[in-house]
Amino acid sequence: MARTLSFLLLLPGLCGNSISGGQPSSTNTPGDLNYELPTANYETQDSYKAGPIGILFQMVHIFLHTVQPNAFPEDIFRKVIQKMFEPSVDFDKPENIILALKVLNYEIGIIICALLGLLFVILMPLVGYFFCVCRCCNKCGGKMHQRQKENGPFQRKCFAISLLVICIIISFGIFCGFVANHSVRTRIKRTRILANSNFKDLRTLLNQTPEQIQFILAQYNTTKDKAFSDLNSINSLLGGGIHERLRPSVIPVLDEIKSMVTVIKETKKALESTKGSLQSLRDGTAQLSSNLTDVKASIQRSLSDPTCSVHPASETCNSIRTSLSQLEGNLDLSQLPPVDRELNNVNNVLRTDLDGLVQKGYQSFNDIPKRVQHQTKNIVADVKSILNSIGSSVDDVTQQIPIESTLSKFAVHINNTESRIHRSLHTLEEYDSYWWLGGLVICSLLTLIVIFYYLGLLCGVCGYDRQATPTRRGCISHTGGVFLMVGVGLSFLFCWILMIIVIVTFVIGTNVEKLICESYANRKLFQVLDTPYLLNENWQYYLSGIIFNKSDIRLTFGQVYSDCKNNRGVYATLHLENRFNISKHLNINEHTESISNEFENLNINFNIVLLDTAGRTNLEDFAACGIDKINYATYLSQTGKHPVKVNLLSFAYDLETKANHLPPGNLRQSLKRDAETIKMIHRLQIIPMEQSLGTLRQSIKTLQHISNGLMDRIAKILTSLDSAQNFITNNITSVINDETKKYVKTIVGYFEQYLLWAEFSIREKMVSCKPVATALDSAVNVLLCGYVVSPLNLFWFGIGKATVFLLPALIFAVKLAKYYRRMDSEDVYDDVETIPMKNMENGNNGYHKDHLYGIHNPVMTSPLHR
Known part of the structure; x- marks a missing residue:
């Protein structure tokens, strides 16, 4: 011991x-x-x-x-x-x-x-x-x-x-x-x-x-390598932190402006489609009116045939003559004003590359990490030098043992x-x-x-x-x-x-x-x-x-x-x-304070412009392009009509049926030719005009949807743009300071933890x-x-x-031995109940009780003789 x-x-x-x-x-x-x-x-x-x-x-x-x-x-x-x-x-x-x-x-x-x-x-x-x-x-x-x-x-x-x-x-x-x-x-x-x-x-x-x-x-080298890695990644850590802090205020505004660029392009496309459809309908309506007049005149000439005066052909001819009033145009395109002025306004808006201006805003915002890395090169080098000196200090302390x-x-x-x-x-x-x-x-x-x-x-x-x-x-x-x-x-x-x-x-x-x-x-x-x-x-x-x-x-x-x-x-x-106080030699504050001081001298300048004056004016011009003043109800009312008052295809089939009721001859053949002409007019003119009406209707609905609340939407975008720009201008410094403190705390935290662990290990665990x-x-x-x-x-x-x-x-052994050992003398008993001899050995004048051994012992040894 x-x-x-x-x-x-x-x-x-x-x-x-x-x-x-x-x-x-x-x-x-x-x-x-x-x-x-x-x-x-x-x-x-x-x-x-x-x-x-x-x-x-x-x-x-x-x-x-x-x-x-x-x-x-x-x-x-x-x-x-x-x-x-x-x-x-x-x-x-x-x-x-x-x-x-x-x-x-x-x-x-x-x-x-x-x-x-x-x-x-x-x-x-x-x-x-x-x-x-x-x-x-x-x-x-x-x-x-x-x-x-x-x-x-x-x-x-x-x-x-x-x-x-x-x-x-x-x-x-x-x-x-x-x-x-x-x-x-x-x-x-x-x-x-x-x-x-x-x-x-x-x-x-x-x-x-x-x-x-x-x-x-x-482990200090491991810690230093981790810190160096973070310093080398200052663009993603510090710059990324600043970028993420500003993102909620910046990105939604830029996304709205970018979506507005798409809206402007869709507006131009819809206006061009409207203009083309109107021109196609005007041309088609004039041609259709002329063809229908010719067909009507042809039918009327056919009905002047003498056969129509004979009964019952006269009833069929009268029925045909009555239905000719339906062969007339149903569209009134004079009520649909042209959209040339609105289209010209939109084209003037598109002369400014709003999309390029928005991309510049994105680029200006996304360049924050790169600018941070560029503007902190000297500070990062100084901090690395300080970290190397801390390693030398730790090494010196351990060498003192x-x-x-x-x-x-x-x-x-x-x-x-x-x-x-x-x-x-x-x-x-x-x-x-x-x-x-x-x-x-x-x-x-x-x-x-x-x-x-x-x-x-x-x-x-x-x-x-x-x-x-x-x-x-x-x-x-x-x-x-x-x-x-x-x-x-x-x-x-x-x-x-x-x-x-x-x-x-x-x-x-x-x-x-x-x-x-x-x-x-x-x-x-x-x-x-x-x-x-x-x-x-x-x-x-x-x-x-x-x-x-x-x-x-x-x-x-x-x-x-x-x-x-x-x-x-x-x-x-x-x-x-x-005997030796490690706290004085591994002073955490002494080493980490110098790192903090280096980052306090950090001066990062950003000039972030989300959208310049040209882009702002461009949005205002688009709001005033006039698409909100188009009479969409009239357009929708006219585009919902059929080009002719009657369905020409049905009219043609009905004409053929009535012609078949007439007696054979020139009248029947003439009416059948007119029916084929009507079918051809339907195929060549009515179907294209229906397609143009559908295109025009879809374009009008698109323009109506875009124009609905356009002024308020653009005003809201401009308000958000001003708010985001003001936030960047007024708060960028505080954001940079906050993120810098977080970044410095992370870097310093590595060494604070390392020095605390080193101190704890040497004090509590080592040896x-x-x-x-x-x-x-x-x-x-x-x-x-x-x-x-x-x-x-x-x-x-x-x-x-x-x-x-x-x-x-x-x-007990002494007591028990006498029961097992062979004795030299014993008490004598008869086979029958007798009075035993007086015990001479112990001088007792009394008598033993009767006891039979089962055999008779005729020999008596004197108690005094051993």
Whole structure:
């Protein structure tokens, strides 16, 4: 434990001028950066598990708590440690007497058990001696004569069962002894592996430290590369941010103007279509009127034929003559004014390239990122220079850690410590062989005694003949009784020696378990060691006095152990900020302020014109082109009419039908020719005119739709244009400033997070002292308590139980042996109920009760003759 503790105290040298800082709220950096300091995988387990044997250890702990229920005596322990550092101790002082009384009061349970053990050690040889002398004098049951009693069989069974139960209890104690003895041997063999594992972890810790420092430096390069990437992308990040801020105000206006360009072109197309359709209809109407007049005249000439005066042809001719009034035009195109003026106005509007002007507005707005990149070249170069200087500063800080020289010295110390421990392990393994051999002898001796008892019970029970008299008992039964007496003799001979061993191991094991193992497990031992001015009367805190030569810094053993157990870095564990403060050397504000100052000098100028005066005038001219004044109702009314009052195709078919009712001759043929002419007029003139009417109607509807609210729409566009232009003019500076702050915050955020992470890693993670806490646990909790003390306590617990129960075992064995051994004399009985002879042996004038053995014994041995 002392070597491990000295190793813990030497750890500050590993960090030398280590660095410290506040823990960041998050170790995650903006963007895609995410730092994670590489951690080592250590071989040694954090916790120790006893395995199945732990149940036996727990049983011993319950017994120890019963014997010693007192809590850890912190005050007594402190005073004892203080007395240890005094040059001389006067035991006559009242305070020392009081301290001794407190120690006795704390140890009262152990002392009572030890005194009982000493009483056992003293009395057992004496009792054995007097018992042997008494038996040699034919007393204490030494005379080979057994009186027959009515309850004799019952006593024999009770004695046998009691001895068997006691032997089983003794066997369990011997089993515990064997298990404990084997456990010590097997676990001591693991000690070398455990020590090698701990030293390997310590070397891993030392070897990992330079890698961690290089990793921290490498992460700065990663951060710088990310920042450089953002600086090189200032057009998309800063310029894009400005562009996106202005987009909601600019793009909708430009899109509206661009859509208006399409509307103007559609208006021109509709006006041209209207003009062409009107001209086509006028020409077609004149030609149609002439053709219809000619057809009507032809039909009338045909109807002047004499045949029309004869009935019934006259009725058909009259019907045809009446329908000729329908062959007239139905359109009045004189009501449709021309659209030449409106078309000329629109053509004048289109002479200005409004589409090109809108594209210039788009281009002016979309050039913002490119202008930002062009106007920030010098600033970006200056910021990159500052970032490179921060890297040099971080490198200088890490170089202040004398890592190479310190690690080499500390590695030498570890090697020396390992050599000493391996030499000690060799001695420990040698002593363990002696311990194992001695424990084996002790357990074997107890095993021999209990084997004699088991053999005595086995032979006695199996060889016992209820029909045999005491003088005629069988050889097997007699041998059983002899085995029992041999066991009794061995018990008297060795039990007091075994008890001496039990007392010594009990006192040592119990005190080590209660004062060291339990206090180490519940950290109360650290609380005692952390008492101010305890280990050094001039130092308030011992660790801070050793490390910093300033004992007023609160640095305790318990805190150091807890931090190391939680895998915390040496810097934070040992409060090394009192030696070197990283916050002064990695001043975040000092480095980031210079970056912010560079961007404060940023001067970006934009001259964004969404639409110039020519474009604005062009929109106003289009609004005043006159399409809103066209009489669309008249146009729609005329275009909804048929070119002729009657459907010529139906009229022609009807004419043919009526002609067929006339008698054959010139009249019929003439009317049929006129019908064909009408069909041809329909095909060649009416159908094209219907198409022209449809085109004209669609164009008029398009113009009507465009003209509907045209003035308001253009006025709204011009208002939005003015609003957007004013927003750009008045707010561009604030937008640039806001986006610049965001951009700078992102760039600075990388390094703020990196510096915070670097500070946190060096303070909390780098040179994690967990292997030290694990080594201390291995030395105390595993090796001392788990490998030595717990098996030692189990050993004396098992052997002590077996030894204590040898006392009742030998009593029952002595009682039971007389039921199995062959006697030299016995009481005599007749086959019939008789009065037995007077018992001359014990001088009793009374008489035995009648008892028949089943056979008659004619021989009588004098009670006084053996």
